[in-house]
Amino acid sequence: MTGRLEPTGADETDETAAHGDATLEPTAVETIEPDARAAVVLSLGVLVVAFTALAGFRGTIGALATAAVWYAAGTPYAIALGHVALLALAPAGIDSHSRSLVVIEAAFVFLLLVAVPRTASGNRVRHAAAVIGGIAVLGATAWTVWLPLEQPLWIATGAVIAVLACCGYILHRYELVVVREAGGQNATEFGTDPSEAPTRPDSPPESQSEP
């Protein structure tokens, strides 16, 4: 285990990521900014308190397990384990524990906001906006389909997955159109040295062999 407060599982080299370049050894996106550690500890503490309030000692165990999984594997695994634990700790449904559940979900959202990946360094506000926007879009989709439209939960689930796929594709198009365009503008045809302008391909070698 490392001394840093960072998810260790995320440091593994990914062969797929290194596709096309054997020297590329990426660390994971999960590697968080060093100055976000305190906020992460705070969010995990809130989780422990909320879980304890929800289910007592069993909740504490569940929250600590969630924190341990976050440390070992990363945020998505922690969220998955935390919600499976919630399923076990609140079998009667959300009605009787709604306040505690809201606090727990808020703690997870807080964790998402503060566990800023290194790719968002210098860009935290926009990353936070992306998190909030994602939650708003996906959450609103699920809520709208499930409650106002009174559709079964499986339809709401399908709608969330469809919207997630659409958002991912939109970002992919954004990369193709905007990001690569910015890179293409920097490319030049013949290098930076104007003296290296190519000669005509059909120009003959210099010769004076005219008898």
Add this chain to the structure above:
Amino acid sequence: MRVTRRFWAALALSGFLAALAAILERPVLLSGSVLIGTWILAAQYSFLAALERTTRTMSVTQSPARSSVRTDSSMAVTLAVTLAEPVPLHLGIEAGLPVATTGDSLHVAVTPGTTSSEQTASVTWPVAGRQQFSAPQLTATDGLFVATFPAGDRPTVTVEPGGPRRVHVGEGGTHLASAYGEHNSEQHGSGIELAEIREYTPGDATRRIDWKATARLGTPHVREHETDTDQRTLLVVDHRASLATGPPNETKLDYLRNVMLATARNAHDLTDPIGLLGIGDHGTTTYLEPATALDSYTAIRRELLELEPSSIDTEHPETIRVSRPDAAVMQSPHESPTLRTVRRSASDLDEFETPSDPFARTLRPFYADQQPYRWRIREQPLFNSVRTALASNSGAVWMAIFTDDSNPAELRETVSLARQNGAAVTIFLAPTVLYDPRAGDDRARMRNRYLEFETLRRELAGMDRVRALEVGPRDRLSTVLEAGRHGDRQ
């Protein structure tokens, strides 16, 4: 944009929670799925934002050491990446070396926190032509997403084929000003080009009277025209061992070959009959009668392209290229063997068969018996070959002799013989001092050797209907002339 296994794992977690939510009808699990989906989207957005920042601040250059290189030579190519500020992505950049290059692959990696990286590799250029680099391929990843796209410049390298580049043809260091042109027949008669208007003399045909000139001048005048004639051209090509002097692909013969090909082409364009007389160390290697047919020109061109020194010069073995260079023109197996084909066949035997192999043992005597010489001549092969050729060409011939200055006595006799037979002669001489790799060490000696050559050239050029030109590398000639001027000042 591609995704990694970690991305699929996160997406699978989200899908698992969503499926569990649908099956168990527990909305709390759906909220977990929403949060993981949000995490994925936010990570993707941050990756793209970092990528955009990277492409905006990054500079990738592929820098070949020179913009021009000779075939089969190596040249260093540097791939450099510079970032205006550190970026949080792992970057790998693969150089876009032209396809027709060989050597180590060239790539650099930039880790988060660093702003520049550079690597140089040696690249070999075996194919002549204008080779343009592809744009370098940038691969950026954060562990979840991978983007690969071209970024950077695309320089061009001109790969020049081996052989002479700057051929000097001229007299006494001054290159020949006149280009190709139709030859002057120096005879008047019927034709198209007007030569002169002269006064009528009895015996002139009345149809040749220029009536306008007659009316203007008061006495009958006739028009004379240049006679249209064909100039029978005989290329006398000396390819004895001394013609092999010089660096590989830049020997005397290589430089002279350029002039030979240009002369043959010029004669062909003017539909002049053209023939070829090849002289080796032990006699005449080739003799083609002057003829105007296209086949004749093609055969001469092929012979000239395949011409090699007839034997190895023991004084300069390191300068001789007797390996099997790729033939510019493939020769049919039904044609008579040339020096090159005989050597190639023998070389093939040595390369693919062991000496004790029965196949090689059987064939080797046949190759040994193959005679590349048309006529064997014991002494003065140039002189005797020209005498034999002139005996079979009774008409006026323009003779272009391609040789060097290693045997001036024989050359003088040959030129005298040609003049006695009514031939006009142009001599293309390769001065040994311009090709000898050891000559550059002593400038004074180099200057003296060139002066000796120039004396010979002037002596030959002073003969009637003889023109003597020097052929050599222009840069070496400049060095010699500079040495001469330096010597004069001293």
